Amino acid sequence: MSRDQVLGRVRAALQPVHGATAPQSLGGWPSLPGPQVFTDPVSLFAERARAVGATVDLVASIDEAARQSAAWCATRAVRRAVVWNVASLAPVRDRLMADGIDMISPLLVPTRNWVDAVATADAGITSAEWGIAETGTLVLASGPDQPRLASLLPPAHLVVLRADRILPDLPALFARSDPLPSALTLITGPSRSADIGLVPVFGAHGPMAVAILVVTG
Amino acid sequence: MNQPRPARINMVANTTLALQDADLQGALNHALVRFRRLRTDAAAEVPEWEALRDLAGEIKAHALAYLDVHLTQLESRIVALGGTVHWASDAVEARRIIADLVRTRGVRRVVKSKSMTTEEIHLNSALEAAGVAVVETDLGEYVLQLADEPPSHIIAPTIHKSVAAVSRLFSEKLGAPPLDDPEDLNRVARKALRTEFLAADMGITGVNFAIAETGTLVVVENEGNARLTTTRPRIHVAVMGIEKVLPRLADLGVLLRVLARSATGQRASVYVSMITGPRRPGESDGPEELHLVILDNGRTRLLADPDLRDSLRCIRCGACLNVCPVYERAGGHAYETVYSGPIGSVISPVLVGMPRASDLPFASTLCGACAEVCPVKIDLPRMLLELRARAVRAGFTGWVDRLFARGWTFAMSGPGRLRVVAGLGRLVQRLLVRRGRIERLPYPFAGWTAHRTAPPLAAHAFRDWWRSR
Amino acid sequence: MPGGAPGNSTPVALFVTCLIDQLFPSVGAATVRVLERAGCAVSFPDAQTCCGQPTFNDGFWADAAGLARRFLDVFADAPQIVVPSGSCAAMIREWYPRLLRDDPARAERARAIGHRTYELSEYLVRVLQLTDIGARFPAAVAYHPACHGLRGLHLREEPLALLREIRDLRLVPLPAAEECCGFGGFFAVKFSGLSGAMLEAKIRAIESSGAEVVTATDVSCLMHIAGGLTRRGSKIRVMHVAEVLAGI
Numbered sequence A: 001m002s003r004d005q006v007l008g009r010v011r012a013a014l015q016p017v018h019g020a021t022a023p024q025s026l027g028g029w030p031s032l033p034g035p036q037v038f039t040d041p042v043s044l045f046a047e048r049a050r051a052v053g054a055t056v057d058l059v060a061s062i063d064e065a066a067r068q069s070a071a072w073c074a075t076r077a078v079r080r081a082v083v084w085n086v087a088s089l090a091p092v093r094d095r096l097m098a099d100g101i102d103m104i105s106p107l108l109v110p111t112r113n114w115v116d117a118v119a120t121a122d123a124g125i126t127s128a129e130w131g132i133a134e135t136g137t138l139v140l141a142s143g144p145d146q147p148r149l150a151s152l153l154p155p156a157h158l159v160v161l162r163a164d165r166i167l168p169d170l171p172a173l174f175a176r177s178d179p180l181p182s183a184l185t186l187i188t189g190p191s192r193s194a195d196i197g198l199v200p201v202f203g204a205h206g207p208m209a210v211a212i213l214v215v216t217g
Numbered sequence B: 001m002n003q004p005r006p007a008r009i010n011m012v013a014n015t016t017l018a019l020q021d022a023d024l025q026g027a028l029n030h031a032l033v034r035f036r037r038l039r040t041d042a043a044a045e046v047p048e049w050e051a052l053r054d055l056a057g058e059i060k061a062h063a064l065a066y067l068d069v070h071l072t073q074l075e076s077r078i079v080a081l082g083g084t085v086h087w088a089s090d091a092v093e094a095r096r097i098i099a100d101l102v103r104t105r106g107v108r109r110v111v112k113s114k115s116m117t118t119e120e121i122h123l124n125s126a127l128e129a130a131g132v133a134v135v136e137t138d139l140g141e142y143v144l145q146l147a148d149e150p151p152s153h154i155i156a157p158t159i160h161k162s163v164a165a166v167s168r169l170f171s172e173k174l175g176a177p178p179l180d181d182p183e184d185l186n187r188v189a190r191k192a193l194r195t196e197f198l199a200a201d202m203g204i205t206g207v208n209f210a211i212a213e214t215g216t217l218v219v220v221e222n223e224g225n226a227r228l229t230t231t232r233p234r235i236h237v238a239v240m241g242i243e244k245v246l247p248r249l250a251d252l253g254v255l256l257r258v259l260a261r262s263a264t265g266q267r268a269s270v271y272v273s274m275i276t277g278p279r280r281p282g283e284s285d286g287p288e289e290l291h292l293v294i295l296d297n298g299r300t301r302l303l304a305d306p307d308l309r310d311s312l313r314c315i316r317c318g319a320c321l322n323v324c325p326v327y328e329r330a331g332g333h334a335y336e337t338v339y340s341g342p343i344g345s346v347i348s349p350v351l352v353g354m355p356r357a358s359d360l361p362f363a364s365t366l367c368g369a370c371a372e373v374c375p376v377k378i379d380l381p382r383m384l385l386e387l388r389a390r391a392v393r394a395g396f397t398g399w400v401d402r403l404f405a406r407g408w409t410f411a412m413s414g415p416g417r418l419r420v421v422a423g424l425g426r427l428v429q430r431l432l433v434r435r436g437r438i439e440r441l442p443y444p445f446a447g448w449t450a451h452r453t454a455p456p457l458a459a460h461a462f463r464d465w466w467r468s469r
Numbered sequence C: 001m002p003g004g005a006p007g008n009s010t011p012v013a014l015f016v017t018c019l020i021d022q023l024f025p026s027v028g029a030a031t032v033r034v035l036e037r038a039g040c041a042v043s044f045p046d047a048q049t050c051c052g053q054p055t056f057n058d059g060f061w062a063d064a065a066g067l068a069r070r071f072l073d074v075f076a077d078a079p080q081i082v083v084p085s086g087s088c089a090a091m092i093r094e095w096y097p098r099l100l101r102d103d104p105a106r107a108e109r110a111r112a113i114g115h116r117t118y119e120l121s122e123y124l125v126r127v128l129q130l131t132d133i134g135a136r137f138p139a140a141v142a143y144h145p146a147c148h149g150l151r152g153l154h155l156r157e158e159p160l161a162l163l164r165e166i167r168d169l170r171l172v173p174l175p176a177a178e179e180c181c182g183f184g185g186f187f188a189v190k191f192s193g194l195s196g197a198m199l200e201a202k203i204r205a206i207e208s209s210g211a212e213v214v215t216a217t218d219v220s221c222l223m224h225i226a227g228g229l230t231r232r233g234s235k236i237r238v239m240h241v242a243e244v245l246a247g248i
Helices: A002-018 A041-051 A062-075 A087-098 A111-119 A170-175 B011-020 B022-044 B049-065 B067-080 B091-104 B116-120 B123-129 B139-147 B163-174 B182-199 B225-231 B249-263 B299-303 B309-313 B319-323 B325-330 B341-351 B369-373 B380-393 B399-411 B415-431 B446-451 B462-467 C018-022 C025-037 C053-057 C061-074 C086-099 C104-115 C120-127 C147-152 C158-164 C192-209 C219-231 C241-245
Strands: A055-059 A080-083 A102-104 A123-127 A130-132 A137-141 A156-162 A183-187 A209-215 B084-088 B109-112 B133-136 B202-205 B209-211 B216-221 B235-241 B271-275 B289-295 C010-014 C040-043 C080-083 C117-119 C136-143 C167-172 C213-216 C237-240
Touching: A002 B049, A002 B067, A002 B084, A002 B299, A041 A055, A041 A130, A041 A209, A055 A062, A062 A087, A062 A156, A062 A209, A080 A087, A087 A102, A087 A123, A087 A156, A111 B182, A130 A170, A137 A156, A170 B249, A183 B225, B011 B022, B011 B325, B011 C192, B022 B249, B022 B319, B022 B325, B049 B067, B049 B249, B049 B309, B067 B084, B067 B289, B084 B091, B091 B123, B091 B202, B091 B235, B091 B289, B109 B123, B109 B182, B109 B225, B116 B123, B116 B235, B123 B133, B133 B139, B139 B163, B139 B182, B163 B182, B182 B225, B202 B225, B209 B249, B216 B225, B216 B235, B216 B249, B225 B235, B225 B271, B299 B309, B299 B341, B309 B341, B309 B380, B319 B341, B319 B369, B325 C192, B341 B369, B341 B380, B369 B380, B369 C147, B380 C053, B380 C061, B399 B415, B399 C053, B399 C061, B415 C018, B446 C192, B446 C219, B462 C018, B462 C025, C010 C025, C018 C025, C018 C219, C025 C040, C025 C120, C025 C241, C053 C061, C053 C086, C061 C086, C061 C104, C080 C086, C080 C120, C086 C104, C086 C117, C086 C147, C104 C117, C117 C120, C120 C158, C120 C241, C136 C158, C136 C241, C158 C167, C158 C241, C192 C219, C213 C219, C213 C241, C219 C237, C237 C241
Parallel strands: A055 A209, A080 A102, A080 A123, A123 A156, A156 A209, B084 B289, B109 B133, B109 B202, B202 B235, B235 B289, C010 C040, C010 C080, C080 C117, C136 C167, C136 C213, C213 C237
Antiparallel strands: A130 A137, A137 A183, A183 B271, B209 B216, B216 B271
């Protein structure tokens, strides 16, 4: 059986390294440094996210975020949007619905048409679980009301991130022991490629525009 | 099964051809000078960069030292999450596993994101033979697939195609109007590939890292096609070399910090997908089935070799290729192997065998630039030298080299012999020296004088000067 | 001015290297002069030949091991050993123990000898703690950091520190200085196209620097660069760091 063959070869190869029997405890693991400490992680996050082509706006409250989301949708002439059906985004969802934007939701669309429906959206609106200051990265978790495609298929992606969820760096994120979702996606700026003509272009496959609203209050 | 004797890769011939291609030279130089600067700037921004490299190297070394433990833990985690783990001894088996999945699951269309491992096992031709349409979704790979051309090199696979050429291609194959703006051309490709993504039954990717502790597969990219490949189709197949396992989630934090900076000078790649099992109940997207194919295909040979084991630390960032003065002039094709550049010159002789790849370790000046930038501190020059010694011991070396070695050892075996040989040299060189230099050395040393003059032996050796002091 | 006052002299054994011995003896003479000016009493064990690097680099390790064993015998009783070549010093320090891995007693001797083997500029700056030996060399000079010294011995600052103290010497920056010149031993003959292309890039950089003289710690790089400059009819002179220090 291939499994036995491959593992057998691995064990035979490592026998001189750690003996004939597999170790009970793995000794000598490299000790990792702790997370970095930044004096102003929110500003660093904003600077680093802007550096990769995202727009970042600081807002004082979720209601202000709702107002800005509506304005953003208006300037982009958004008519259909996928919005995560999570409690933290309720004010945003309500405001956009009030503005007459079609909400595409898995609850309302038959499953087999869901993906096609998302593909017609002008924007995807999600929250972010965390932000990473060092790189300007958004951390999105998948879930029943948190479809992955919302931040992937539509040409524009709007993200609401609480300022107190901004971590200094990746080690800070992975030091946590939260259970992992089926897909934890780290997003740093709009999708990009330089394969055609060596000219960097946004929106290779994913969104061309990423707008981040950081809620400080 | 009788296989024809593999043809030896002739690096001298291949690099000579590459040097004659002025367009290739210009394109390579332009791209690599840029990548080098980006990497240097990105590393300079991190004050603890050298310590980070040390740490990343230690993490990978430790992961390799207990690879069997980590692999079995990874497997049990993935199975507990509802995924399936397959083990492939070699490329033949890996292809069979995936072809079986295609057959039993009624797959007709496959989308792929770029993966060196799937190239290594020649997956595409096997799938096509099984009657399945396979679409490459990285923009560069897609262009080449449309044009039915191989990548001209790894970093920018379409570097040989001008914008005008791509426009003509898209008009011909996709019915697009003539366009001269790369942004517009990207839109065309994006739209065409969208249709493919939405129609595909199976998505195939590689794996950058696999976390044993949590059963998480990590896929790193900039375009978003890997995300689409792992989200939309109902089946996701991930193909992974055994060496990609990391023990703990915390280890990923360190490796990701060095990967993008080393590869392209970005602080982070645009997308890092951390996939922990297939879609969960209640979710509306994500694959229903997740399959991991764990591939050996010669890696255990490297693992068993104390002098070469560290080459398995490689995280496929490409920094060594970018900085190599030989790769800069030879380009990826000259190596005729899936893995080229310094790392390719080390692992290919073991993965594809010495009879085919014995020339590769010699195509280097051992300048050490590669080792200086490797984020996991692989001592590539040391390994290249080890491989040269093995090539010689196994008889894969030219008669000129053997002649030179014999002659040199004889001459240097003692001052008396050296005096005799050098004395003879001083006599012979009278035929060659003009105006204090040698313009043409005879075969087989003519290569020297093709590009530079040669110095003559001095009239009196240092040791003679010393004695007369 | 540091002096070689009699009775105050540090004994050093010179390993002059095969290329300098037979092709560039003036570099050896300059090395002796520099060491004496720095206060050393120089000896030359005349049974010496070659460290074995050429055969080693081409994969002929059995041959190279023979020369390594020879070196250990010739220099067995030597005090500190000074080598006007970064690549030979690196060979002895980094590779002798590996070459003799199957002979633990000799490997141990190799490690011991490696600990007291130094490249010339490394010796002057790190061991003797000297950067100024009272030299004068009026010219615009570009320094090419030879790869084995640079990356093998971490020789980055030492040659520059010495060059900066030389009176009337104008050190000009060399573009892309740390890029390999393309010598690489037998590579220069076997892969002569690649070697020639790398040489051309190095020469373009040297010419663009405005230097009148290019210098380095290794004659292997220098003879390759000199060969290219001569072929082009260039007036730029090529000199080993020892020659610049000796003010020749």
